[in-house]
Amino acid sequence: MEFSKEILEKVSRAGADKVSAAFSKLSKQTVNVSVSEAEVVSLADIGQRIQPQEGQSVIAYTQMIEGVKGASVLTMGREQALIFIDLINERQPGTTGILMDLDRSAIKETLNILSNSFLTALSDMTGSNLMIGAPHMLPVTSLEKSIQRALQQTTGDAIVFKTVLEVAGFRITAEHYIVFSEEFANVIANLK
């Protein structure tokens, strides 16, 4: 399916603005968006495209439950996630050494907030109701299959919105992805 590059970029920019503002408020730091992009990706390549760069990473995942089939993913290197946890808890970075249940809860909540920030921007632009479910943590090996399950397809294309967030002072890089099925065409048909 063909998607207008201009429209995808418009959605991507609006979503990234909201996502970075939310991440900044949570971390209480200045956040830069180093990447904000949208592309149509073959589902066969989706795992590779979203797979975290760092060996040991923390992955939070949720899927769409209303509006359009899709999923949302937040990935952070393990060490960076530990610093992020300290920042959102207003503790000295380096305090947290192991991710405990409450810390994992904080990362899932962060994904919840980032995803909804993006979806609110998209909803404002299209008038669509777009809802995600409750987030959970995911091992990297389950990422591809989980996304395919959320999209209810293993072949064809997906639309991937990627936002890379950087907290410069603390060398934290977080990658946020929203993946939609081709039904996304119906959502942006109402673009204001």
Next chain:
Amino acid sequence: MAKDSKILLVDDSAFMRNVLKNILQGAGYSNFVEAGDGNEAVEKFKSESPELVLLDIIMPVKGGVEVLEEIGKDAKVVVISAVGQDAVIEESKSKGAIGYIVKPFDNDQVIAEVKKVIG
């Protein structure tokens, strides 16, 4: 009396329940009950009779809008959710929510909404 008022904190995120509790404790409130999903929220509302419910929308088992359908007429509910879409805010208010705060929030917003309801 107002600072002793019982507040039911409903959020599937233990982290978020902790954040809310810390904010409100800092403002002098001390009486909290917690629920981690919608079913537990309805049960705790009935058994604990809180003066105020702070309610999340996206939760497993039963979401916040469904909780409002069950207790919205009887409870004083302020929704605190990451969902910022107008349709959900309007639906929540139509089902009885008297306030709606979108996450991420400022601490002062939470305290102001709570003060508005229970002083």
